[in-house]
Amino acid sequence: MSIGKKSYCLVIVDDYSRFTWVYFLRTKDETSGLIKSFILRIENQTNQKVKVIRSDNGTEFKNHDLNTFCEEKGIERQYSAPRTPQQNGVAESRNRTLIEAARSLLADSKLPINFWAEAVNTACYVQNRVLSKAYRVFNSSSRIIGESDNVKCNENTPNPIGSGPQWLFDIDSLTNSLGFSSDDHAGSGSGGSRDIQVQDIIPQSVIFPLPIVDPVEICEKETVSEPIQSEEERRDKETLENEEPEVADEIP
Numbered sequence: 001m002s003i004g005k006k007s008y009c010l011v012i013v014d015d016y017s018r019f020t021w022v023y024f025l026r027t028k029d030e031t032s033g034l035i036k037s038f039i040l041r042i043e044n045q046t047n048q049k050v051k052v053i054r055s056d057n058g059t060e061f062k063n064h065d066l067n068t069f070c071e072e073k074g075i076e077r078q079y080s081a082p083r084t085p086q087q088n089g090v091a092e093s094r095n096r097t098l099i100e101a102a103r104s105l106l107a108d109s110k111l112p113i114n115f116w117a118e119a120v121n122t123a124c125y126v127q128n129r130v131l132s133k134a135y136r137v138f139n140s141s142s143r144i145i146g147e148s149d150n151v152k153c154n155e156n157t158p159n160p161i162g163s164g165p166q167w168l169f170d171i172d173s174l175t176n177s178l179g180f181s182s183d184d185h186a187g188s189g190s191g192g193s194r195d196i197q198v199q200d201i202i203p204q205s206v207i208f209p210l211p212i213v214d215p216v217e218i219c220e221k222e223t224v225s226e227p228i229q230s231e232e233e234r235r236d237k238e239t240l241e242n243e244e245p246e247v248a249d250e251i252p
Contacts, residue, residue, distance in 0.1 A: 002117035031060035
């Protein structure tokens with residue numbers, strides 16, 4: 001029994017969209033009442049009519065109460081042959097998918113088995129929102145990602161840290177996958193006309209650094225620099241400098 005005192009799980013699958021509902025029961029006798037309330041609720045919410053119900057030959061589906069309800073609603077009943085679950089393959093496949101996902105959740109979270117209902121409910125919620133149609137598999141030999149439904153997962157040997165493919169960090173493999181080769185970006189080689197020198201593309205002023213000049217020094221040079229003087233002006237200036245300056249009165 002689960003932590004909610006439930007012992008059974010009823011799985012309902014929409015045959016068109018594959019949307020799934022799960023309900024948990026104490027006994028199988030609760031199946032008829034739950035299906036009737038589910039049909040009334042889903043018809044009210046979607047404004048669509050349930051036309052066919054496909055199930056196995058169990059007495060929880062094949063009984064007087066549910067048969068009378070389907071006759072009143074005009075719902076057709078389809079049953080699989082006894083001990084032939086493959087005739088109800090949609091629901092049986094979804095049952096197995098949910099149970100395997102619930103086992104993985106319980107094993108990964110290390111929870112006891114009585115949390116199985118919570119795990120099934122969580123798995124159903126996730127699978128309703130993702131494509132679980134097939135597995136996307138990476139083939140390491142051909143480096144091709146494909147889809148396959150027949151996959152065996154080895155969950156007992158986890159991937160060790162640092163054991164990823166080395167070609168992800170190989171620059172030569174990366175350039176080859178993009179359609180380039182190592183000769184395309186080399187400075188010299190046997191590539192013929194495809195070899196391009198970097199100096200032919202980048203200006204020399206960018207390659208060689210320019211001298212660093214203090215802007216303050218430039219301003220000082222611009223302000224201190226004297227204009228060009230003639231010979232007569234230079235002699236007059238020297239004469240004035242040799243004469244003694246007049247002594248001015250002291251100013252308090």
